[in-house]
Amino acid sequence: MKVVLEHLTKIFPSRNKKDKDAEVVAVNDFDLVIPDGKLIGLLGPSGCGKSTTLFMISGLQAPSSGKIYFGDDEVTKLAPENRGIGLVFQNYALYPHMTVQQNILFPLQNLKGPNRLSKEEMLKRANDVAKLVQIDEFMNRKPSELSGGQQQRVAIARALVKMPRVLLLDEPLSNLDARLRLQTREEIRRIQRDTQITTIFVTHDQEEAMSISDFIVVMKLGVIMQTGRPQWVYDDPANLFVAKFLGTPPINVFKGRVEGEKLYIGEEEVLGVPGADDREVYVGIRPEGFLLKKNGKLSCKVSGIDVMGRDVSVVSTNENSLNPVVRSIISSDEMGNISSDEARFDLKSHKVFLFDSETELRVYFGEQVAAHEKMVAEMKEAGQYYVHEGPLPREADDADRHKTAEAPKGFFAKVKSLFTKKPKKEKPAENADMGSENEAPAEGEVPAENAETPVEKSDTPAENAENHEGEAE
């Protein structure tokens, strides 16, 4: 099922309805086409509106404006139960009082009329899907008796059992420990391939998104920054934000300038940049874009060397670097070229990205121009080309957006707030679709915390269980 989002916008009204400035634009004029049968990762730092987008697709939150299509059907006004979606919540939201089997059966038992299945069919369906996600042996357990990874799979099974047109996953791996995360993301990939259901998942972990998505959508402050195949976005970031957000270790950013088609970092001329105009730039260099040379053009002070098997990471400093340290990854063969306290690097031109220091948009040079055009053509053909143009949303705006939404935190703040008179505290949060429905913001935090506790608790059993599985194999 193709999913199309047209001018999708979500504005959360401020707690005080009259205060227009306190409105939060969570998702801003969002256009996206998600091709049938693909796995899409919505990626961005927390608060970028990715979960809101997901909830709008699910129908749990109504968009302020814009349209949502599943295939050719406009579903914007349909309630979640009429959209035919499966949704996996960040905390799984498994019904704690039902067994695994009852959890999986629940969506089937809700079907009415001609869609109603016989009891046997329901059980068969539940068993099939449980086998698919490999939890069929736990059917009679309660969720609290399962590890985090198993709960996660139950949640996926519950979402899949009614054969949704679209599967939505909200931070599906964030509650798992690192090792389980690797394993589960492969699992998700496999299940998606097996079922061929269009799947959209939300994550703030770029590595996760890069590793399993067919396409990723990088978002910032409610605006799409760039979409495309993960590798393309990584190799050809459209702006400084995307470049900084993707990649571990993160990209190294320097202050630099272009003068006469030459790139300078500090006083050192480091690279020829044919076709680039003279200007101040940010220079992004991927860690793997450095070549350690005896007489390399960029000099850095070495502060440490991490050996990571085949590769070596040289940690150094440079006064023009905007990161605290410059991290470069080089092959161990080049190690001979390092003197005790100074490292000199040459740069691989396709790993060096220039961004205008004003707009932070990409400045292409040399061979990058042709490579970029080729990629754009390819992605346009796949219907996956989108790059944010125009000025980027700034963090400063973000601080403003959230100013009034802040709730008093901590015991003392709460106590203090009891003594300070709040003007018209009577009907505050009723209108807030975000978060819980409780009146006081401080109270509203509680359920979320509660919801997280069982997951945290189950971390240890998760490990144990996985260990056992490992032994069995």
Next chain:
Amino acid sequence: MMEKTKQPKVPLTKAEKKIRAKAIFNRWKAWLYLLPALAILGLFTVWPIINTLRIAFSNGYQGMLEVNGETFTFGIENFKTAIEVSGFGNALGNTMLLTVITVPVSTMLALLIAVALNSIKPLRRLLQTIFFLPYVTNGIAIGMVFMAMFNMIAIGGKAQSLGIINGIITAFGGSPIDWVGPNSSKVANMAVLILYIVWNALPFKILVLLGGLQGVNKQYYDAARVDGASRWRIFWRITVPMLSPMIAYVVITGFIGGFKEYTSIVGIFGEEMGPYMHAHRLDTMVGLIYDSLNGNFEGEAAAASLILFLIIFAVTMINLYVSKKKVHY
């Protein structure tokens, strides 16, 4: 320790004395702070537990006589008299009946109101306040209002006012019923009583259940909506199980309160525990205890209160047992 004893005894300076005194004070100050509470608890809570047992098993105990130096023999006479007293069966039956009817009815109604309140936005606060009002009223006072509402007034055998409830009944074409008067039936009395007790019991239950509802993670409802569950199914399959600890709590406290029912009857029918000409028709267990006490039969009263305690204890245990099986925590 050893070193200390070896030290030669030098007279303590003032400062040292002060420090030592302070150390002693610090060791005991917790008890000092607790002293008033413990003294009062000891006299008015712990001692009564012991003493109630003692006098309940002292045959024919009457406090006044003990002052005169008489002693009483150990036995279960008091229990026998308490049970054999003419109204015991009636009182026990009334208590049970009231409890068994009012607790489920008020719990169910409170649950419906709480769920309804939880699913509306405008006017929620106002309605919440209204539903809490019966809690902050004097049970006796509003009992009198119920009496007035249901009462028919006849002066000199001539019917005067039918009372507002009968007024409403006749307006809808029914015939008036003597609810609380001399010619009323026990069923009618009970109906009024049940209505009043439910009315009185609602606020607390609504408050607790609403609090519970607001504590349920909203995600379960979102998940259920995505799963296509109807409102009805969400109510039975999600809300009720999620609320089951709260429901168990209000049911258990409801049973305990139900067995102690007394003032609501006094409010409507007065100390006679029944309509005019039918004193003690609506007597309850607690009513019996106070009757014995007023008649200076402390032994009997103690025995009756022990019986009541045992009943409450047993019912609570049964409740806990059932809820252990049914309640999801």
Next chain:
Amino acid sequence: MEAENMEKIEETSPQPETPRGMAEKDINKTARAQLVGKIFVQIGLYLFLTVMAVIVLFPFYWMLISSVKSVAEYNALNPTLWPKQFVWSNYADVFSAEATGIDLGRMFLNTVIVGVVSTILSLIVTVLSAFALARLEFRGKNIVFGAMLATMMIPGELFTVTNYITVVNWLDWGNTFAALIVPFLVSVFYIYLLRQNFLQIPNELYLAAKVDGTSDLKYLWKVMIPLSAPTLISITILKMMGAWNSYIWPKLVVGDSHQLITVGLRELASMFSVGNNPNFPVQMAAVVLVTVPLLIVFICFRKYIMRGVSRSGTKG
């Protein structure tokens, strides 16, 4: 194209899901049905709540209007829903001792005295105990606290018999305010409530105060009490409500001169409803006088009362 494919799938395997590739009309229909259903449910909810609210409020309404009716109007065969004429003298009659033989004014005063004194003393006792149980370390603390909690399980009726003997026969407090105040000074539940509240206050504050040489009591007064004010307010109000509503105990232990308002009210009711000359309006006026102060307190301190109650489950 896609719609056709979908139909094929539907033919082969029964798709329980919403119709795939459905026409725009159908979607609009579903959307409309959703909206209608939603509105319907909302109407139903409000209807139900309104009916229940009317039932809950009706006794209050009846009490208020009856209190200003004339006896003749009240006794008329067909009850009126709005008084034809307002007879305010009913309220004056409540207080005239000759008319009733019961000095209700005196009882109001008694109730206020008992309420205020017992609340203040009870707060002191509660704060001290809660402080010891929350902040101080001493041997036997858990046993004491556990034993205190255990007493909460026992119904109060069990204590009444012995307490009656203790107060009347031993202490000879019959017909004194002390008999009404002292036995109920300690509520284990309030101690528990306050202790939990105290425990939330970081211990570092206490230790810092100790380092500065602040005494316990000063620390209590300056830090703990202000920080626990909401709980203390809840306790105060519930305690006052308790005095206002208490019936059984005062009736047992004190006579008319020290009697509390609820008992007086009940006596008044018996006096005005029995016999050939019932006077319900005066009765209702008395009920209003007893009920309305509580309602006013509730409206002012709604938050604290509901907070305290939701955690207690006991009245007063």
